[in-house]
Amino acid sequence: MRHAVILSAVLFASPLLGQGEPLPPVTPRAPQQQPSSQQPSQQPVLVALAVEPIREEPAFSLEDAARANDYVTFHALFEQAPNAAYAPLHELWTHSINDPIGAFYGEEMYERFSSRYPEFAAYIDEHKIVDDRGNVFYPTSETRQFLLARAIEGRTIAPSEPIRVAKAARRSGFSLTPPSASKAVPAPPPPRRVRFKKAEAAPLPAPAVGLKPNLRPAPVPVPVSAPLSMPVQPRPVMAATMVPEKPDFAARGILLVLIGLVGIGFLALMLRAPGETAHTDDESAASDLGKAPQ
Amino acid sequence: MKKIVLGLVLLLTTAAFGQNRATTPELTPPDNGEEWLRLSSTEKLFWAIGYSQGYREALDKIDVTSGPTSPCASLAVRTERQTSTSGKLSGFELVSSLERFYAEPANTVIPIGSAIRISLLQASGKDQTTIQELIDTARVLGQQAAARPRQ
Numbered sequence: 001m002r003h004a005v006i007l008s009a010v011l012f013a014s015p016l017l018g019q020g021e022p023l024p025p026v027t028p029r030a031p032q033q034q035p036s037s038q039q040p041s042q043q044p045v046l047v048a049l050a051v052e053p054i055r056e057e058p059a060f061s062l063e064d065a066a067r068a069n070d071y072v073t074f075h076a077l078f079e080q081a082p083n084a085a086y087a088p089l090h091e092l093w094t095h096s097i098n099d100p101i102g103a104f105y106g107e108e109m110y111e112r113f114s115s116r117y118p119e120f121a122a123y124i125d126e127h128k129i130v131d132d133r134g135n136v137f138y139p140t141s142e143t144r145q146f147l148l149a150r151a152i153e154g155r156t157i158a159p160s161e162p163i164r165v166a167k168a169a170r171r172s173g174f175s176l177t178p179p180s181a182s183k184a185v186p187a188p189p190p191p192r193r194v195r196f197k198k199a200e201a202a203p204l205p206a207p208a209v210g211l212k213p214n215l216r217p218a219p220v221p222v223p224v225s226a227p228l229s230m231p232v233q234p235r236p237v238m239a240a241t242m243v244p245e246k247p248d249f250a251a252r253g254i255l256l257v258l259i260g261l262v263g264i265g266f267l268a269l270m271l272r273a274p275g276e277t278a279h280t281d282d283e284s285a286a287s288d289l290g291k292a293p294q
Numbered sequence: 295m296k297k298i299v300l301g302l303v304l305l306l307t308t309a310a311f312g313q314n315r316a317t318t319p320e321l322t323p324p325d326n327g328e329e330w331l332r333l334s335s336t337e338k339l340f341w342a343i344g345y346s347q348g349y350r351e352a353l354d355k356i357d358v359t360s361g362p363t364s365p366c367a368s369l370a371v372r373t374e375r376q377t378s379t380s381g382k383l384s385g386f387e388l389v390s391s392l393e394r395f396y397a398e399p400a401n402t403v404i405p406i407g408s409a410i411r412i413s414l415l416q417a418s419g420k421d422q423t424t425i426q427e428l429i430d431t432a433r434v435l436g437q438q439a440a441a442r443p444r445q
Contacts, residue, residue: 069331071397096390097397103335103390127335137386139335141393271297 062086066148071097085154088116089147096140104129104137113143117150326436327402327409330392342388345410346379353378379410383417391417401429403436 062083065074071093078090092109096102114121127142323341324330333341353370360366379388391413396402401409412428 068399069397069402070399097394099390101384101386101390103338103393104386129336129339141335141338268298 063148063152066093066144066151083151085151088113089144089151092140092143092147096144103140105140105143106135106137110136110138113147117146120146324406326405326440327392327396330396330406331402335389338389338392339385342379342392343385346383346385346388349378379414382414388413400433403440404429404432405436405439408432408435 060073060077062074062077065071065077066086066089074093075090078086092105095105095109110124113124123146124138124143127139129137129139131137322329324333330338353374356370356374357364357367383391388410392406392409395404395409395413404412408428409432412425412432415428416425
């Protein structure tokens with residue numbers, strides 16, 4: 001009975017307590033300013049919003065187009081900005097699109113590519129197709145892959161004759177230091193500290209990533225049958241050459257082997273059976289006490 | 295120690311099974327341009343020759359299986375023989391025409407059978423509007439086929 005009275009009291013009290021926080025008063029909006037009659041009537045401005053956000057298309061390069069097998073884009077890009085490195089690829093691809101059997105080509109084009117790229121013959125040899133009459137055909141698709149790789153490397157045309165490079169042996173009457181300095185100091189200074197005069201070679205491009213400048217004097221390639229129009233005194237030409245930095249494989253290998261050994265040791269420790277551990281512990285304890293293990 | 299030995303045995307067994315699976319030969323004929331472009335040129339050529347021969351064999355047998363005066367035989371004579379590559383294109387030409395057709399990335403979803411028919415119509419000088427309509431339809435069909443799970 002008593003509980004019922006308390007419950008009914010609570011039920012009656014709850015609506016009264018709920019009125020503690022009345023709703024916020026609603027005030028009417030201020031009337032909007034009407035355009036004055038003196039001002040010219042303005043047309044409502046319509047703003048057309050795009051349904052989807054407008055994104056800029058990523059720049060498509062010749063390489064991207066070639067990789068995507070998109071001839072139309074590749075051709076358009078090449079026509080816009082011809083790139084000598086991609087010229088053989090463009091030539092071949094255009095031929096393959098326009099020729100009725102453009103998926104394959106014959107000896108003439110093969111000779112051209114193999115004379116340009118020495119490694120081409122070995123590459124394409126396994127893809128060639130010989131027909132019933134003994135004619136050899138070479139696939140355009142695989143050749144395109146080859147040419148794309150060469151274009152990415154930046155190679156255009158390999159010389160038909162290898163460039164002869166003179167050996168870097170010191171000449172008898174030549175010293176890296178200026179004549180006055182060579183008189184004062186008999187031993188030649190280390191090559192890194194030598195300051196050369198301005199090289200007469202062509203200006204070098206900016207060093208690429210992973211290349212370090214080698215300041216040692218490099219001989220300039222001498223064409224084999226270059227006719228000399230005037231007598232030229234033998235004169236050393238010094239030019240800085242770029243030598244790719246070789247990764248130290250030996251040190252890295254030793255480090256990996258060490259890490260591997262440590263890892264195997266840890267693994268062996270972790271995977272030791274508990275029985276073995278107890279046994280070893282017993283043995284060590286027994287040896288400490290001078291007793292045989294039980 | 296036992297665990298290490300057990301692990302090594304397990305590893306070697308798995309490797310042996312994996313090798314057995316890897317040596318099982320598997321060649322899948324291409325369904326669309328994406329798969330076509332993955333083939334080597336030799337594979338493309340052999341596939342094209344086989345396709346032409348198989349198509350011709352099938353057409354020649356329609357009248358045998360369905361009867362010489364059946365609707366199937368007349369349909370084969372009317373339409374299918376027109377789209378047969380046999381006797382019209384060599385293997386080299388078929389490969390080249392497919393390479394041209396799939397040189398547009400939007401076409402790579404088109405099934406290879408449709409691509410061959412469209413290529414043949416293009417080669418026969420069909421008007422460009424009809425060809426484009428066929429290509430658009432084939433793209434839609436190809437996208438629908440690509441969306442379906444493969445069996």
